[in-house]
Amino acid sequence: MKSLGSIRRDFAPWNDPNAKPYIQFDKVTKKFGDFTAVNNLSLTIFEREFFALLGASGCGKSTLLRMLAGFEQPTAGRILLDGQDLRGIPPYRRPVNMMFQSYALFPHMTVEKNIAFGLKQEGMPASDIEKRVAEMLRLVKLEQFAKRKPHQLSGGQRQRVALARSVAKRPKVLLLDEPLGALDKKLREETQFELMDLQQELGLTFVVVTHDQEEAMTMADRIAIMDKGEVVQVATPAEIYEAPTSRFVAHFVGNVNMFEGKVAERAANTTRITGATGAQIVVENAADAANGADIVFAIRPEKIKVSSKKPADAVNALQGEVYDVAYLGDMTVYHIKLDDGQIVRASALNASRVTEDPLTWNDRAWVSFRPDAGVVLTR
């Protein structure tokens, strides 16, 4: 069985027409004065899903999260949670909890008081609270820090307190606003996996807001890419990366090369494209493009092969010159200036320690790729 990307996903309720939606944004609009933060947006999230809202700052992703938490009211449209319309329910009565970007730990309370805060609000008996707090501390490995105050903790520890506090009440949905934004790179990577494990262990639905594509790709079951208050594409990380539906998404996630041109000739499942300078490439997956239509072939750098001699069997091979080359350790990145002037980015995995026939600046070089290595975009 073949699939996009390298992971087999068994959990995919979004492909099941009978699956019951858990969170539904139904034609939601939110305006702040003249500014439309969220524009007529509809979105469905399923139970136990790890869902990421990905976008640049100001795209409306945080507003969406805050509407779910109850801090903002939609100007129009409905938000349903487990079939219940959330309209008019104040934040303190909603069965969702949020982990704040700033963590919002109460500075005058100890770690355990912070974690116990939400439990006290629902009037849980003291002995049960104690048990749950201990359990949470164990979960985030902060047992010995129970009596500390937030300012006596490191950034990573604070992050875990915030996490423990927000899951202590066993909410139906956990909202995470840039949960790892304040951590340094290494800690962030570790914590990404911890968060995934935690979600599996607790069986909760997570909705995470982030501007970091790697974070979203690592953790989420599905990603919604947002731009200017609208969802541009909702799909699994692999689909987002390998099969973006628009130039915006292709550009937003990862690096991409765009070959622009017109449809010149159509065969059974391949299409010949002629570029502006006359260079021709053959691609697949351009079923709905008419002859003569303007289209774009988007291809990721690692799908492009760079070589000093023309590969014998290549369908698509274009010649150029090495414009820039960078050795990054795990891979090498080439910028090849094609003879028609376009610069192509290609990357090669450094699978072995020694490279035969290495390239350097200004060398003549060939770039080649398969017809199915990229996608054809019309938007």
Next chain:
Amino acid sequence: MSNIAATAAPSSETAAALPTRLAKGFVDRLVIIVPYLWLLFFFLVPFVIVFKISLSQTAISMPPYTPVLDFTDGVSGFLAGLRELNFDNYTWLTQDALYFNAYVTSLIIAGISTILTLIVGYPIAYGMARAPATVRPILLMLVILPFWTSFLIRVYAWIGILKPEGLLNQMLLSLHLISQPLVILNTYTAIFIGIVYSYLPFMVLPLYSSLEKMDYSLIEAAQDLGCPPTGAFWKITFPLSLPGVIAGCLLVFIPAVGEFVIPDLLGGSQTLMIGKTLWNEFFANRDWPVSSAVAVILLLVLTVPIMFFQQAQARAQEQGK
């Protein structure tokens, strides 16, 4: 730090750099010494003199007291003087219930006024801190502005409002809320109003600065965890504004204990406060030693709150860094 720099100058220092270094040490010392000496001489030494005179006897002369502990007689004279020290003024203060009552009343009035000022000032400071960011500087300015106008004048304005035929009574009478003019002027109520009014900015400003600093996401977090707004206020907002509350209360309480103008103008002759008592001992009775003794005891009473204030200031300064 300047001393270290000057004495431990590395030997490799060039001859040209040395004068600059020395000049810096000299300037450093000057920066510290000038205000230091000024405050020593005009703030600390006077207290020693007050203390000294509080131990002397009243005399009908100018100055109206007999000197004690004068070093002009040499050390032996000083020791002789030590034996003749006179605690009569303090004995006098303890014997006359008037003084004791004045101290206690002043503390109570200052205490009640402080609480009232807090109650009036907190909603204002809270409202200001929650105002749109563009409006906040204007509101801040409006709070500070009355402070730039004369304190005396603002207290004086209340006479016109509070007196029996004053504006407040006229208004209440014309609204038929009362049939007889209320007697407010020359009562403790008038003093409360006067203190709350005059000291309100001192309460609002520290409150505002601690409330404004507060991260609003803390309130959202509390609500998110199931705490309704009122609860969130008492569990989060108020405890976090405590430094502001304490600073504001001390800024009101300490000067209010020794307040003179407000009880004198609004409280009339019936009310008793220690600042007024001191003033009268000094200006009306011309009893300098007794008024010095009154001042010494007032200072002792206020030592603890002043030290608290000092610590709060030092902490605020540390946090500012």
Next chain:
Amino acid sequence: MNATWSRFNITSIVLGFAFLYLPIVLLIVFSFNESKLVTVWGGFSTKWYVSLFHNQGLMDATWVTARVGVISATVATVLGTLAAITLTRYTRFKGRVLFSGMVFAPLVMPEVITGLSLLLLFVAVGLDRGFFTVTLAHTTLTMCFVAVVVQSRLVSFDRSLEEAAMDLGAPPVKTFFQITLPVIMPAIVSGWMLAFTLSLDDLVIASFTSGPGATTLPMKIYSQVRLGVTPEINAACTILIAVVAIGVIIASIANKRREVQRQRDEQAAQRG
């Protein structure tokens, strides 16, 4: 911050500001009252202003107050700035605790104590009470306020500016005058204004430390108030308020102008 400005917040602010400003407004309104009764409106008149300017005693007191204010505020600004630098920059020297105590204590010290103690000092060293002693007293009190205002600015001062200046070859003293001083200037100016108004305002300390021939305006107003309320005092107060208000408004407009100009410059710079 995403806070809602609720009706409760607006109400409390409106009521609070009404409480703060109503007495002042009434005072100003009744300074234009024809009637001598301060609380009954008898028609518009400026006669109290006219009689005010013929009141030689008040005019003399105003002149004394203005001179005391300018001199004491200026000296206090120098001393207070030095004190502020000492407090923020020299964290370790002998007697620092005592020093910070002497700076902060006068802020809350009841005026009767400060006034009495200064008077006794002046008597002890044999200084004749008068213009000079009031000025000294006011300098001592107001320098502490200046110190606090300047200190709060110095605390947030970016030390790397000074380091940059020294790195480029400016010796410390020059660095102070060319870099530090210009940056903290707004705080120094507002410190001076605060010192000036405090001096202008003070009754208690002036009463203790002043002598014949150096009656300040608050002392004059106080003695007249004790004799009974007259609209002439209202007029005097209104003028004082107007002077202060105009000063503050000019200062804030200048500030605003600078701010607007700066924003415009920044925008222009961004457009390139």
